[in-house]
Amino acid sequence: MPRLEHIGIAVREAKATAALYERLFGVAPYKVETVAREGVRTHFIDAGTAKLELLEALGKDSPVAKFLDRRGEGLHHLAFEVDDVEATMARLREAGFHPLSDAPRPGADGKRIFFLHPKETHGVLVEFCGSAALPLDTATVPFGDGSFPAHTCGAPDAPALVVLFRASGASLRLLDPLLRRFEPRFRVVALDLAARSPADPSPAPLRAALDHLGVARAHLFAHAEDVPAVLRFARDHPERAARLALHAPDASALSDDDLRRISAPALLAAADTGAPLDAVLRLRRLLPRTALAVLPDDALDAFAPVLVRWFMAA
């Protein structure tokens, strides 16, 4: 079953509705986006497992305006995320459905989307959405006698969040859903330190990247064998490490004394299957300020909202 990506709700005044959700749940929209060709302005609220998309009509001819006239405010559509939006459209056509557009169209939040009419889906407008790759800027960080790439997205004046990837073969593509969640709130820097120094847990490349990008202080997120570089960086530069999130950490290279000297708050995360919980519990014992997240599996979907909340709490 594809993931429920968001719930579209038609509203007369998105601001007032957003204020209501803030009173109910203490969460403000993380993004407001106008999609002119659809005649809507959207407010996005992060509701954990899925998003809420508040839809406000831009003019009388907007499909949302017509919906509001006919049915009033309320549930407008359910959106499901699929890996390949074109293939899904072709498969559904084959199966006798009639998508409302000839091809997937650009939607809000960097998606490509199409809809099925409620008359074919027992009364609920169904959206299928797929993610266009998140646009990243790539800088080249000089290091030693070579260099390595630093990929960035998000507002330059937002708090910096460094994501170390490539440990255990993670790729930018795999990280895409996570970067997408971070991008509205942080200046995200994705670094592939493993390419630079596969077996070297030195914090030097990380420091070089932050210096090159002019980042004084950053949140740091690392996985498995990228964790020692982050811990050493936090130990050596306490003023530059804001909050840490360490997933399936491998910290056997650091002594107990090394770990006790780290002052940055750290979220320790592990999947309940496979990952060595012993390593997590050792960090839990030795780092001064920690929180613990044990996840049902390796799904980034479940982890993303936990990470966002952790870094936003700074």
Ligand code: CO
């Ligand atoms: Co939608």
